[in-house]
Amino acid sequence: MTIALQVLISGLAAGGVYGLFAAGHSLIYRLTGIVNFAFGDLVGLGIFATLLVLAGTSPVTQAGAHEPRFLLALVVGLACCVGASVATYFGLVQPYLARGSTIGWVAGTVAVAFAIRAAIGAVFQRSSYIFPDPLPFHRVGHAGFVGIGGAQVQARAFFVIGLALALALGSAWLLERTRFGRALRAVADDDEGARIVGVPVDLFVGLAFGLVGALAMIAAIAAAPGEAVSANTGTLLGLKGLVAALAVRFGPPLYAFVAGLVLGVLEAAIANVHLGGWQLGPAYREVLPLLFVLLLISIWPSREALEERE
Amino acid sequence: MTAAALGRTGTELRRAAGQARGAWSTGAWVAAGAAALGLLVPFLGLPGLRMDALASTVYLAVAATGLGLTVGAAGLPSLGAGAFVAIGAFTSALLMARAGWPLEPAALCGALAALAASVISGGVVRLRPAFLAVSTWLLAWLVWLFLLAFPSVSGGSQGLIVPVRSLFGLSATPTVHYEAALVLLVLSLLGIAAARRGAFGLELSALRQHPALATSLGVPLARQRLGAFAFSAALAGLAGGLSVQLAGVADPAAYDPFLSFKLLVAVLLGGAAATLGPVVGVAALGLIGLVSDPLARLLQLPLQRFDAAVAAFLLVFVLALGGDGIIPWLTPWLSRFRRPRSQATVPYRSAAPGPKAALRVEGLTKAFGGVVALDGLSFEVTPGETVALVGPNGSGKTTALRLISGAMLPDAGRVCFGDRDLTEAPTRERVRLGIARTLQATSTFPELTALETVLVGRSARRCYGGGARTALATPRARAEEPAARAAALHALAMVGLDQQADVPVPELTSAQRRLTGLAAALATEPQILLVDEPAAGVGVEELEPLARVLAAIGRQGVGVLLVEHNLRLVRLAAERMIVLAAGQVVAEGSVAEVGESELVRQAYLGAQRL
Incomplete structure (x- = not known):
């Protein structure tokens, strides 16, 4: 019971971040029919741009960041992430979409992913960094841990869960209620039709690329001080988002978000839960969900995932 | 009975030889000459030539050639070719290091393991291109994360040390590996060229251009695509299984998803439309590496990341220029070269089943x-x-x-x-x-x-x-x-x-x-x-x-x-x-x-x- 609660809360915190990545992946797929393989790395770029402004490239041992400096860093990081995302769309996605070349956008976005990783690796040459914490969670409870029902849970986890939920519901509201959101849904249904009735399709889709990057980046930064970050952080988050989005066949973004939450809890459970003396352990944490989703799509693809027949 | 079968085989062989002589053209002479020259490279005493690097590049070309069938002929944007190389390499390395197997059967088992993995995940060939790209990308990550998470299998950060072995009765020196890799490369090129020119290639091409129309004419989508996908995987597994002994160690770091991307870059760079494209692409990447590696050392950048960046930007460059690759640029007439002759050489005979039905x-x-x-x-x-x-x-x-x-x-x-x-x-x-x-x-x-x-x-x-x-x-x-x-x-x-x-x-x-x-x-x-x-x-x-x-x-x-x-x-x-x-x-x-x-x-x- 104690462990279950611990698993649930830490899993939901990780899953909230995965969920925003998954929702971003699925929104982009529904808007354009493409998958942005550079999504995770574009967010990674934002995280490291933030870190660069905040602490330079020297290793941070611990602690807090001053608030004005942190806000500046966050704005710079968001600008980098959004700018690079929009540039990726207009430079490497939109031209190939117009030409109907699948291999073009696949290779183009993967190329961006590796290029960003190489650039981060060239500037930040250590294997991992500690992200400074703008919020004083370490003062809550026992050095940042609070006890609930006998379980010791990171206080940050609640913040991350709340923030992820707020961002997810906020963007759902944006999609449902605003003019911009309605236009995006029109593009997802029928981009030619949307173009004809006067929606500036390319501009809005480009904006959506930037927006999903920004949302995912805020969640990732909120969770970042919890553990060490490296050039792989963004890549792996993007991958988890992809796993969750594929599990729901790039369905509605809210489904993808929920799939992300489930993935987070599942990973935590695989790592920690004993089932009658039988424990999988942390080694299986990343491998099993991936294997499961891959077999699922391979053996039981839904109709929308299958090659167009007619 | 046996004598009759042998006689028939002999007749067929003579006929095949006759047809081969008839098809022998200037292009074939050039290709055969190039292959023969390639076999002689180790004995030319070229200064500064590292045989081990050359041999592993040829193995990479074998894997890329296989991927060329999946990407070029079948049009499947596979991002998982490196996963099959890794599966082949570790299967072979484990069999050699833990069970003491000789190299040849171990590498063969590596190819079989890759084949099995491709058949298990083979359902993905039915998917839309975007889903296929995601699924194969996840496969590349799955294999790499597995190797990282289970050091008992992969040898951890040290890798698995592969013992000394012989190859076809010769001590497996880099030169022997090089010759074996080159023979494998030529054979796979011949096989893929034949497949792409024949009925199989035509059907793959039809499925790539208009899946619905090809399916309505009775072309089996899943079977033909799986054939190409599995063949590519087996070839990648074989190349991985052999090359791991050349490297002497199976190191998980060498099989990260970047390998998959590098293979795709090689195919696209050389030209997916041509059978020879991936080989040209691997050669081009190798030549660029000769320039970029010293540059990276000069700038004190981590080598592998620099390679990645170079490959990535190269690809973006190729894509920006139209994305056809080197060979199609060089020979715009290539695609017209191989049209079937439209003269009927045999009379038409119906093959349809007999009685009419309503x-x-x-x-x-x-x-x-x-x-x-x-x-x-x-x-x-x-x-x-x-x-x-x-x-x-x-x-x-x-x-x-x-x-x-x-x-x-x-x-x-x-x-x-x-x-x-x-x-x-x-x-x-x-x-x-x-x-x-x-x-x-x-x-x-x-x-x-x-x-x-x-x-x-x-x-x-x-x-x-x-x-x-x-x-x-x-x-x-x-x-x-x-x-x-x-x-x-x-x-x-x-x-x-x-x-x-x-x-x-x-x-x-x-x-x-x-x-x-x-x-x-x-x-x-x-x-x-x-x-x-x-x-x-x-x-x-x-x-x-x-x-x-x-x-x-x-x-x-x-x-x-x-x-x-x-x-x-x-x-x-x-x-x-x-x-x-x-x-x-x-x-x-x-x-x-x-x-x-x-x-x-x-x-x-x-x-x-x-």
Whole structure:
């Protein structure tokens, strides 16, 4: 019971971040029919741009960041992430979409992913960094841990869960209620039709690329001080988002978000839960969900995932 | 018995040698010369040449060549080629290091393991390109994360030390590895070139250009694509299994998803459309590495990341220039080079099954969401008669054709052919039995000629057109080729396009393209032909030739079900008429009776009076 609660809360915190990545992946797929393989790395770029402004490239041992400096860093990081995302769309996605070349956008976005990783690796040459914490969670409870029902849970986890939920519901509201959101849904249904009735399709889709990057980046930064970050952080988050989005066949973004939450809890459970003396352990944490989703799509693809027949 | 078999084999071998001599051209001399020169490289005493690096580059080229079949011929954007190299490498390394196996069987098991992995994950070949790219990308990550998470298997950060081994009786030095890799490369290039030129390559290409049209002609999508995918995987596994001994250590860090990306870059850089493209791409990447590695050392950048960045930007550059790759730039005429000859070398012989049978549908029902497209449709088409299925837009005509041809399954009702129930049968089986269908509008294969398009329709009638037989150019596969060509030319002649056989489809007129589609369906040797709106967009003066073609088809004993809006063509071509409205039959009878009736007018114009 104690462990279950611990698993649930830490899993939901990780899953909230995965969920925003998954929702971003699925929104982009529904808007354009493409998958942005550079999504995770574009967010990674934002995280490291933030870190660069905040602490330079020297290793941070611990602690807090001053608030004005942190806000500046966050704005710079968001600008980098959004700018690079929009540039990726207009430079490497939109031209190939117009030409109907699948291999073009696949290779183009993967190329961006590796290029960003190489650039981060060239500037930040250590294997991992500690992200400074703008919020004083370490003062809550026992050095940042609070006890609930006998379980010791990171206080940050609640913040991350709340923030992820707020961002997810906020963007759902944006999609449902605003003019911009309605236009995006029109593009997802029928981009030619949307173009004809006067929606500036390319501009809005480009904006959506930037927006999903920004949302995912805020969640990732909120969770970042919890553990060490490296050039792989963004890549792996993007991958988890992809796993969750594929599990729901790039369905509605809210489904993808929920799939992300489930993935987070599942990973935590695989790592920690004993089932009658039988424990999988942390080694299986990343491998099993991936294997499961891959077999699922391979053996039981839904109709929308299958090659167009007619 | 044995002597007779040996004698037959000898005859076949002599014939094959004769054909090979006949096909021997300047290009073949150049290729053979290049291969021979390649074999001599280690003995030329070139200064500064590192044999181990060269050998591992050739192994990489083998894996890339395999990927070329998946990406170039089948058009599948696979991001998981490195996963199969890794599976082959670690299977082979484990067998050598832990079980003490020799190199050859260990590498073979590596290839088998990669093959098994590709078959297990093989369902992904049915997916849309975006889903396929994601799935194969996840596969690349899955294998790498597995190697990282289980150091007991992968040897952890140290890697698995692979013991010294011999290769074909020789001590496995880099030079021996190089020669073996080069022989493997030449063999796989020959096999893939043969497969791409033959029936298998044609069908893959058709599936890439228009999956729906190829499927409707009886090409088995999942089987052919899986063949290409699995062959690529096995080749990658073999290359991985052999090269791991050359490296001396199986290090998980060398098999990260970047390897998959690098292989894809090599294929695209060299040109996916050409069999030789991936080899050229790997060579280009190697040459760039010669320049960029010292540069990275000079700038004190981490080597692998720098390689990654260089490869990534190179790819972006190639894509920005149009994305065709090196070989297609060099030889714009290459694709025209290999058109099949349109002269029939053997007389046409029908391969269709014997007795004619009638098509009968009973109570076909299909709803899309809440919309009922067909509501208990029943009718029959007997051999040799032409039946027109008419009705307003949305009355369910095309849905009926889809259900009969197997493009989708009905909610209720049966499709019977003779005494066989085909309701659940796949399209290919229906085509084999003799039910063929043309698609609506201008569905074509834009990269093929008229004759090649029609040859796609021979798919279901081939017995030896599979990937392995085409790649090995077995005697039967070679014997089948001229027969298929004769049948395709016969079908083209039936629609009056035999003079246009070698014209690329985009250069045909719109009416000719429709006739090509009809000829492709005829090439399947149907007993029941389903024709969907052949007259849409066809000029008035072209209606009568079209009607004559349909009449000629009917005279051969083929039952024709004609879906058509143009009542003039219906009057010219059909004897019987079925009128549909809202998914139900509202009138049925001879064209003369029903065509003039009030019902037809109502069905077309609605209930309101003019």
